[in-house]
Amino acid sequence: MSSKTRFVLLGLLQEQPLTGYEMKQLIDIRFRFFWNESFGQIYPELKSMEEDGLVVATDLSGARKQKRYAITKSGSRELKLWLASPNEKESIRIELLLKVYFAKYGSKDILASQIKQFKEAHHIDYSILTAFQEELRSIPDPENNHQDILRVIEFGLKTNEAYLSWCDDTIAYLEGTR
Amino acid sequence: MSSKTRFVLLGLLQEQPLTGYEMKQLIDIRFRFFWNESFGQIYPELKSMEEDGLVVATDLSGARKQKRYAITKSGSRELKLWLASPNEKESIRIELLLKVYFAKYGSKDILASQIKQFKEAHHIDYSILTAFQEELRSIPDPENNHQDILRVIEFGLKTNEAYLSWCDDTIAYLEGTR
DNA sequence: CGGCGCATGTAACTTGTTACATGATTCC
DNA sequence: GGAATCATGTAACAAGTTACATGCGCCG
Numbered sequence: 001m002s003s004k005t006r007f008v009l010l011g012l013l014q015e016q017p018l019t020g021y022e023m024k025q026l027i028d029i030r031f032r033f034f035w036n037e038s039f040g041q042i043y044p045e046l047k048s049m050e051e052d053g054l055v056v057a058t059d060l061s062g063a064r065k066q067k068r069y070a071i072t073k074s075g076s077r078e079l080k081l082w083l084a085s086p087n088e089k090e091s092i093r094i095e096l097l098l099k100v101y102f103a104k105y106g107s108k109d110i111l112a113s114q115i116k117q118f119k120e121a122h123h124i125d126y127s128i129l130t131a132f133q134e135e136l137r138s139i140p141d142p143e144n145n146h147q148d149i150l151r152v153i154e155f156g157l158k159t160n161e162a163y164l165s166w167c168d169d170t171i172a173y174l175e176g177t178r
Numbered sequence: 179m180s181s182k183t184r185f186v187l188l189g190l191l192q193e194q195p196l197t198g199y200e201m202k203q204l205i206d207i208r209f210r211f212f213w214n215e216s217f218g219q220i221y222p223e224l225k226s227m228e229e230d231g232l233v234v235a236t237d238l239s240g241a242r243k244q245k246r247y248a249i250t251k252s253g254s255r256e257l258k259l260w261l262a263s264p265n266e267k268e269s270i271r272i273e274l275l276l277k278v279y280f281a282k283y284g285s286k287d288i289l290a291s292q293i294k295q296f297k298e299a300h301h302i303d304y305s306i307l308t309a310f311q312e313e314l315r316s317i318p319d320p321e322n323n324h325q326d327i328l329r330v331i332e333f334g335l336k337t338n339e340a341y342l343s344w345c346d347d348t349i350a351y352l353e354g355t356r
Numbered sequence: 357c358g359g360c361g362c363a364t365g366t367a368a369c370t371t372g373t374t375a376c377a378t379g380a381t382t383c384c
Numbered sequence: 385g386g387a388a389t390c391a392t393g394t395a396a397c398a399a400g401t402t403a404c405a406t407g408c409g410c411c412g
Contacts, residue, residue: 083284106261
């Protein structure tokens with residue numbers, strides 16, 4: 001289970017030079033439903049990537065000591081290599097499902113409220129995804145550059161729809177057995 | 179992000195006494211689509227749980243040096259406490275989606291084959307879930323003990339259906355743009 | 357008698373989170 | 385001038401994986 005932080009950052013930099021802070025923001029917004037990275041990973045990783053010659057940093061003078069990173073030829077090569085390499089099994093951990101599995105040892109009411117919370121969180125995800133989708137669709141895209149990203153959004157929409165519908169069924173079940 | 183290993187094990191032990199090895203097997207089979215634990219977590223955790231008085235071990239003499247753990251009153255209390263406590267945000271990491279997002283920098287053909295692999299893996303998950311569902315339904319359940327577990331299976335089925343349908347759409351899209 | 361599955365355990369390592377420190381800029 | 389946000393970084397810690405060591409029992 002090797003770290004993928006490096007490749008996420010390279011992927012973002014392939015589009016345009018960015019600061020570590022900006023990359024974190026992009027990951028939080030665009031990848032929120034299937035990926036995350038913390039500053040504690042990003043900054044040290046950028047340093048090590050620079051040492052490996054995959055990126056070059058420019059110290060923005062004047063501005064608030066920000067470092068803008070750009071990808072190098074070598075970095076692009078690494079990115080392509082990773083894109084063609086096999087994927088690791090996705091890792092998923094949903095505490096709520098453990099609690100549903102063990103539901104008979106706990107309170108149905110509390111569980112129902114936990115599911116409602118889960119539902120709300122994913123309803124927000126769903127809204128964000130819908131907004132992002134509309135935004136992308138509203139921008140003219142003659143070269144079909146947005147299609148790939150729209151596929152990712154579609155994944156998020158479909159899985160979140162599944163989540164929401166499961167929540168409704170399960171809340172109904174829990175409240176029906178009171 | 180505190181570890182939940184302890185509670186998973188307590189939950190399993192609430193049903194019946196088990197060895198570490200058996201718990202690992204149950205987690206691998208029953209929780210495979212939303213949770214995992216390794217021996218490297220399980221054995222040290224069981225030791226620490228015994229020290230905390232949440233479980234008691236019985237050394238099965240004669241048999242191949244196995245230790246069977248049983249939950250204590252104190253352990254049951256801990257389990258109930260956790261069941262009523264708030265959940266951590268679920269963690270999900272899907273490398274494939276990063277690659278779809280960055281698809282324009284790589285090969286469409288390779289990506290399509292990666293998605294096919296993903297699809298196959300989840301088709302297997304789907305089959306396992308269906309089999310487990312049928313098994314549970316075939317066992318008479320006068321006290322509705324299986325209902326909670328069936329809800330968990332339902333979650334797996336719904337999300338996997340979403341995955342599979344997304345795979346088909348996305349493969350079609352990739353192969354259409356060749 | 358050899359290989360596989362059962363069974364437990366540990367040590368080294370990698371990965372990831374959190375908390376903290378520092379300081380600039382912007383906006384009210 | 386104070387709060388929020390921008391911005392970078394590190395150190396301590398927690399969590400999780402992997403590889404290894406050990407040995408029994410069963411089946412062919």
